[in-house]
Amino acid sequence: MKIVNIETRVVTAPLKTPFKTSLRTVTHLEDLVVMVDTDSGLIGYGEGASTAVITGETLLGMQGAVAHIKPLIIGKEIEDFNTLLSILAKSMVHNSTIKSAIEMALYDLRAQSFKMPLYKLLGGSKTTFKTDITISLNSIDVMLEDCKKAIELGYDILKIKVGESVTKDYERIKVIAQTFSNVTLRIDANQAWSAKETVTLLTKLENEGIITELIEQPVRANDFRGMKYIKERTITPLLADESVFSTKQAIELLEMDASDLINIKLAKCGGISHALQIADIAELYNVKCMIGCMLEGAISVGSALHVASARANTITMLDLDGANLLTFNPVKSSTQFNESELKLDENSYGLGIIKVSFK
Secondary structure, eight states: OOOEEEEEEEEEEEEEEEEOOOSSSEEEEEEEEEEEEESSSSSEEEEOOOTTTTOOOOOOHHHHHHHHHHHHTTOOOOOHHHHHHHHHHSSSSSSSHHHHHHEEEEEEEEEEEEEEBHHHHTOOOOOEEEOOOOEOOOOOHHHHHHHHHHHTTTTTEEEEEOSHHHHHHHHHHHHHHHHHHTEEEEEEOOOOHHHHHHHHHHHHHHHOOOOSSSSESSOOOOOOHHHHHHHHHOOOOOEEEESSSSSHHHHHHHHTTTOOOOOOOOOHHHHHHHHHHHHHHHHHHTTOEEOOOOOOOOOHHHHHHHHHHHHTTTTEEEEEGGGGGSSSSSSEESEEEEEEEEEOOOTTTTTOOEEEEEO
16 A cells, blocks of 8 residues: 555634643644545544644644655555654654654554554554543633533543642642542643742642642753652652653653653654653553643544553553544544543544544
8 A cells, every 4th residue: 555645734623712821822723634645545644733832843834844754755655664654753853743643644544454443453452531621721710610610521630730820829729629629630830830849839738638640740841850859859749741752751751760650742752653662661660651632633632542542551641632622523533532531433443534624
């Protein structure tokens, strides 16, 4: 089965509410969908979000990257899969999101050619999952109302965005934890604090008996020493997100004993193959992983679910709410997105993409 063309289209959808973190505010999904065409008539789908403040990529940049990569893989056989992945990885430095999107499409085609869902091709068997939902950074009153709405929809794991200031963030966490004591809270500061600020805040919360399931990436991505400083002085589990783009960074962080957990994202690491490698590295260090997403739609989130199935023993937490944040889903697929409950279809092929409604 030979690759004959690669096309890209933009997919958009408004969000139910603005997505606010310490790094950005987003009001709608605007992702690039990659379609890899073959001489057999099969089409592979991939998706990438423009998250310039994290990966450095924009829609225009991703489109330009596809134009660069396209001639390198057109004419190649899907059956020569490992060579394709190697060509893609070496095609250009960085640009992890677009590499991930193209790799998704290649994996989709490979699984379709074997007439099986991708998770089975990757060795997985788990099909049902539970995700958290993100509570955007707002005033305490707004966040409390958003938490209430999420719980009413069936969510019992809430990911609380913080990062405005340590003082205000302490109040946010304390009030939300005391108001909703029967739900699991995950805290994400998106690199907003210093190591000392983080220790001060967490110690204060811990002394009051408020220990959340985890604190995610409180310091700058390259501050590995800061991560280690926090881990040595607090008991709240520390999750590395932006600190881990690559397998090399995962090894370095874990060798330093600077994190309790790792958040794997396809858009950060460059795709499915690299996500599997990071999960395998984490398993060697007896470290559990979360699999997360950027502000992505059903193609990317669905791909992450297939990875979660393939490494279910190591990937024990999901932050895959991207498709659930949209007012409507522009992608029709066999994967079910029923708020906190996500389910893969064991009878579909590949990623199970049926139809995409474009801009």
